[in-house]
Amino acid sequence: xPVDLDRIDDLxxxxxxxxxxxxxxxxxWAGDPLEPEKKRREKAEQLLAADVEELARMQELLxxxxxxxxLAIFQAMDAAGKDGVIKHVMSGxxxxxxxxxxxxxxxxxxxDHTFLWRCMKRLPERGRIGIFNRSYYEEVLIVRVHxxxxxxxxxxxxxxxxxxxxxxxxDINAFERHLVRNGTVVLKFFLNVSRDExxxxxxxxxxxxxxxxxxxxxxxxxxxxxDAYMEAYEAALAATSTDHAPWYVVPADRKxxxxxxxxxVLAGTIGRLGLxxxxxxxxxxxxxxEARRKLMAE
Amino acid sequence: xPVDLDRIDDLxxxxxxxxxxxxxxxxxWAGDPLEPEKKRREKAEQLLAADVEELARMQELLxxxxxxxxLAIFQAMDAAGKDGVIKHVMSGxxxxxxxxxxxxxxxxxxxDHTFLWRCMKRLPERGRIGIFNRSYYEEVLIVRVHxxxxxxxxxxxxxxxxxxxxxxxxDINAFERHLVRNGTVVLKFFLNVSRDExxxxxxxxxxxxxxxxxxxxxxxxxxxxxDAYMEAYEAALAATSTDHAPWYVVPADRKxxxxxxxxxVLAGTIGRLGLxxxxxxxxxxxxxxEARRKLMAE
Numbered sequence: 001x002p003v004d005l006d007r008i009d010d011l012x013x014x015x016x017x018x019x020x021x022x023x024x025x026x027x028x029w030a031g032d033p034l035e036p037e038k039k040r041r042e043k044a045e046q047l048l049a050a051d052v053e054e055l056a057r058m059q060e061l062l063x064x065x066x067x068x069x070x071l072a073i074f075q076a077m078d079a080a081g082k083d084g085v086i087k088h089v090m091s092g093x094x095x096x097x098x099x100x101x102x103x104x105x106x107x108x109x110x111x112d113h114t115f116l117w118r119c120m121k122r123l124p125e126r127g128r129i130g131i132f133n134r135s136y137y138e139e140v141l142i143v144r145v146h147x148x149x150x151x152x153x154x155x156x157x158x159x160x161x162x163x164x165x166x167x168x169x170x171d172i173n174a175f176e177r178h179l180v181r182n183g184t185v186v187l188k189f190f191l192n193v194s195r196d197e198x199x200x201x202x203x204x205x206x207x208x209x210x211x212x213x214x215x216x217x218x219x220x221x222x223x224x225x226x227d228a229y230m231e232a233y234e235a236a237l238a239a240t241s242t243d244h245a246p247w248y249v250v251p252a253d254r255k256x257x258x259x260x261x262x263x264x265v266l267a268g269t270i271g272r273l274g275l276x277x278x279x280x281x282x283x284x285x286x287x288x289x290e291a292r293r294k295l296m297a298e
Numbered sequence: 299x300p301v302d303l304d305r306i307d308d309l310x311x312x313x314x315x316x317x318x319x320x321x322x323x324x325x326x327w328a329g330d331p332l333e334p335e336k337k338r339r340e341k342a343e344q345l346l347a348a349d350v351e352e353l354a355r356m357q358e359l360l361x362x363x364x365x366x367x368x369l370a371i372f373q374a375m376d377a378a379g380k381d382g383v384i385k386h387v388m389s390g391x392x393x394x395x396x397x398x399x400x401x402x403x404x405x406x407x408x409x410d411h412t413f414l415w416r417c418m419k420r421l422p423e424r425g426r427i428g429i430f431n432r433s434y435y436e437e438v439l440i441v442r443v444h445x446x447x448x449x450x451x452x453x454x455x456x457x458x459x460x461x462x463x464x465x466x467x468x469d470i471n472a473f474e475r476h477l478v479r480n481g482t483v484v485l486k487f488f489l490n491v492s493r494d495e496x497x498x499x500x501x502x503x504x505x506x507x508x509x510x511x512x513x514x515x516x517x518x519x520x521x522x523x524x525d526a527y528m529e530a531y532e533a534a535l536a537a538t539s540t541d542h543a544p545w546y547v548v549p550a551d552r553k554x555x556x557x558x559x560x561x562x563v564l565a566g567t568i569g570r571l572g573l574x575x576x577x578x579x580x581x582x583x584x585x586x587x588e589a590r591r592k593l594m595a596e
Contacts (some may be wrong), residue, residue, distance in 0.1 A: 069410075112367075112423035114480035120418040125410035167479050173470030181465050182412035 005268030008261060012248045022234040022249070028224035029251035044260040048088070051263035056092040060268040063097050063127040065275040069184045070129045075137050076191035077229060078219040079201040080234045080252045081134055090131065100126055102133040115139040115168070116175055116204065122190040126183065129210060131267075137188075140168050140236045145228045169239035176245035187246035187269060189262055190237060191252040195226050304568030306559060310546045312539035319595035320532040320547070321444035325492040329360045342558040346386070349561035354390040356568040361395050361425040363573040367482045368427045370564060373435050375527060376517040377499040383489065384429055387561045397422055400431040413437040413466070414473055424481065427564075435486075438466050438534045461576045465539035474543035484543035486569060487560055488535060489550040493524050 011029075014020050031040045062068060074082045088099055101122040110118040116136050124130025144165060176186045185226075193201075202223075205215040241247035248265055252258040280288070310329075314320050329338045360366060372380045379522075388396055399412060399420040407417040414434050422428025435502035474484045491499075500518060503509040546563055550556040578586070 109423065112425075113421055114482065116476065117418070117421060120415070123411055123415060125407065169403075171472070171476040171479065174469070174476065178469040178472065179412060179416065181469065186413065276392060 005264065005272065008248075008264055008268070012250060012261060012265075013249040014237050014249060016242050020234065020238040020241070022192075022230055022237075025192055025249040025251070027192045027197065029253050030254050030257050041254075041256050044256045046257070048260040050264050052089060052092040053268045054267040055089070055263060055270070056094070056177040057269055057277075059093050059097040059129055061095075061275045061277065062129070062270060064277055066127050066278075067183060067271055068270075069124040069126050069277070070185050070266070070270060071124055071132065071179065071184050072129065072262075073132045073135045073137065073186070073188045074191065075134060075141065075188070075233075076221065076252065077193055077198060077226075079198050079205070080191040080193035081255050081258055082191055084255055085259055085262050086131055086191075087134060088259045089266065090129075093129070097127070098129045098131065100131040100133060101214060103135060103138065111221070116171065120175075123179070123184065136172065137236060137240075140165055140172075141232045142222075143230065144232045145225050165235070166239075169236070172240050172243055173245075176240075176242065180244040184272070185269060186243065188241070188247045189265070190247060190249050191258055192231060192249050193252040195223070198223065198254040303562065303570070306546075306562055306566070310548060310559060310563075311457065312535050312545040312547060314540050318532065318536040318539070320490075320528055320535075323490055323549070325490045325495065325549050326551040328552050329400075329554050334579050339552075339554050342554045346554070346558040346561050347557070349565045350387060350390040352565040353561060353568070354392070355397045356565055356573075357391050357427055359573045359575065360427070360568060361392075364425050364558065364576075365481060366568075366571055366573070367424050368564070368568060369421040369422055369430065369477065369482050369484050370427065371430045371433045371435065371484070371486040373432060373439065373486070373531075375491055375496060375524075375552065376520065377496050377503070378489040378491035379553050379556055380431055380552055383487075383557055383560050386557045387564065388427075388429065391427070394427065395425070396427045398429040398431060399564060401433060401436065409547070414469065418473075421477070421482065431494045435534060435538075438470070439462055439530045440520075440528045443523050463577060464537075465531070469539050470495055471540055471543075474538075474540070478542040483567060483571070484544045485563060486539070486543065487563070488531060488545060489551040489556055490547050493521075495551040496521065500583065551558065 012025075030037065031044070062070065074086065076082050086100060090100070099122070101119075103118065106118060119132065119136045122130065122132070179186055202215070202220060205211040237247045237249070248257045248261070250261045329342070330334065360368065372384065374380050384398060388398070397420070399417075401416065404416060417430065417434045420428065420430070426519075477484055500513070500521075503513040535545045535547070546559070548556045548559045
C-alpha cells in the first residue's frame with residue numbers, strides 16, 4: 001500500500017511562510033466524516049500495519065546505505081499519547097536501528113551547558129533512527145509558559161532578555177539546518193490532544209489503579225496553564241517549522257489516527273530519500289565467490 | 299600591570315566586514331623594532347607572568363560567579379607551538395577549572411555524526427575554561443586542502459557540493475552564536491608560524507633525539523601543501539571571525555610573543571565580562587554566624 005505523503009503534508013505539515021494557527025487544526029480529526037467511524041478506524045489500522053512494515057524495511061535500507069540518519073522529535077501535552085505512538089510505530093523495527101531518548105528534568109551537569117547540549121549528545125548516528133521523547137523544544141514551551149529561564153541561560157548584564165525566545169528559535173533552526181546539511185533527516189511531531197480528551201484520559205488513569213504509575217498530581221496543575229501552552233506551541237511551531245525540518249500537527253484525540261499519521265510520515269519521508277541497496281562491486285563479488293569455493297571445499 | 303586588550307585587538311583581532319589578508323600579518327612580529335630584542339623579550343615575559351596570575355584569579359571568579367564559561371580554540375600548522383602555549387598560559391590555573399581536549403583522527407563513532415558533534419560533546423560547563431587543541435575548524439582546513447570530505451558528510455544526490463565550505467562556515471557561525479547567547483565566551487587563536495620557522499623547528503626535532511617523539515614524517519609531507527593551507531586559513535578566518543566569536547592571528551615565530559599575546563587576550567576578555575564575587579545575603583550571613591556559634595560551643 002503506497003503511502004500518500006503529499007496528502008498528509010497538505011493536512012498536517014506546518015508550512016513556513018504560511019499563517020499558522022493552532023485552532024485551525026482539529027485534535028479530533030479522523031478522516032472523511034461521511035464514512036462510518038468504525039470503517040475509518042479499520043482502514044487506519046490497516047494503514048498503520050502496512051506502514052510499520054514499510055518502516056522496518058526502510059530502516060534496514062537506511063542502515064545498509066549508511067548515508068543518512070533520521071531524528072524524530074515528539075512534543076505534546078501530557079496524556080497525548082507520545083509513549084503509545086513511539087511504541088506502536090517503532091515496534092516492528094530492529095532495535096539496533098533505533099535509539100529512543102526521553103528527556104526529563106535536566107541534571108546539574110546539563111544545566112551547566114547550553115540548552116541544546118544534552119540533545120546534541122544524543123543525536124542518532126548514521127543509519128539509525130533517533131527518537132526524542134521531548135527535546136530542546138521544552139526550552140521554548142514549559143520554560144516559556146512559566147517564564148522560568150533556566151539559570152544556565154541567565155547571563156547578568158544581558159537579562160532581562162526580551163529576545164530570548166526569538167534567539168532560541170533562531171538557534172534551533174540553525175542547529176537543525178546543520179543536522180540536515182550533514183545527513184540527518186529531522187521530523188517533528190506535535191501530538192495535538194484536546195483539553196477535553198486530556199481530562200478523560202486523566203480520569204481514566206485515576207479510576208484504574210494499574211494506570212496510577214502514569215499519573216502525577218503536577219500533570220493536573222500544568223493543565224491549568226492550557227491556554228499559555230497552546231500559545232507557546234503555536235509560536236514555536238510557526239517559528240521553527242522549516243522546509244528542512246518540518247513540524248507535523250498530528251490529531252491525537254483518537255490514538256488510531258495519530259499512530260497511522262506518524263507511521264506514514266516516517267516511512268514516507270525515508271522513502272523519499274531514494275536510498276538504494278549498496279551495489280556489490282565486481283571485486284566484492286569475486287571475493288564472495290572465492291569464499292564460497294573455499295567453504296565448499298572444506 | 300593592566301592588560302591593554304584594546305591594543306592587542308587592534309593588532310591581531312580579525313574584524314568582520316574588514317578585508318582580511320593573512321600576508322598582512324607578520325609571523326615574526328615582536329613589538330617595537332626600535333627597542334633591543336632582549337629588552338622586548340624581558341618585558342613580554344613579565345607581562346606573561348602577570349597575565350598568567352591574572353588569569354588564575356579570573357578563572358576563580360568565573361567559577362564563583364557561575365554564569366559564564368570560556369571556550370578557547372587553538373589552530374595552527376605543525377610546530378607552531380600550540381602545546382607550549384597551552385602549557386605556559388594555563389599552567390597557573392586550578393586544574394578543576396580547565397578542560398583541555400585534543401582532537402586527533404576522528405573515531406568511527408565520530409565519523410557517524412555531523413562534523414561538529416565530537417566538539418559539542420566536549421563543550422566546557424559553566425564556570426570553566428575549555429581548551430580545544432584543534433577543533434571542528436580542521437573540517438574546513440585539512441579537509442579542504444585535501445579535498446577530502448569525510449564520508450559522513452557525503453550525501454548522495456547532493457554531492458558534489460560546491461557550497462560545502464560556505465555551508466560549514468555558516469553552521470560554525472550559528473553554532474558559536476548559540477554558545478555565546480547561552481553564556482559561553484568563544485575565543486579563537488591561529489598561531490601564525492612562518493614556513494621558515496617551521497623548517498627550523500622540524501630540523502631541531504630531527505637533530506635532538508629527545509624531541510623525536512614529537513616528529514612524524516607525515517608532518518613534513520603536509521608542509522608541501524603550505525600555500526593551500528594558508529589559503530584555507532585565510533578563507534576560514536575571514537568567514538568565521540565574528541563580533542561574538544573573534545579570531546586572533548597570533549605571531550608565532552617567537553614563542554615568548556605568542557604566549558604573552560594569548561595570555562593577555564584570555565585574561566583581558568574574562569576581565570571585560572565584569573564578573574563580581576557572589577554577594578553574601580543577610581540570610582546566608584545569619585546562617586554562617588549560627589554555624590560559627592554552634593561550632594564554638596562544641
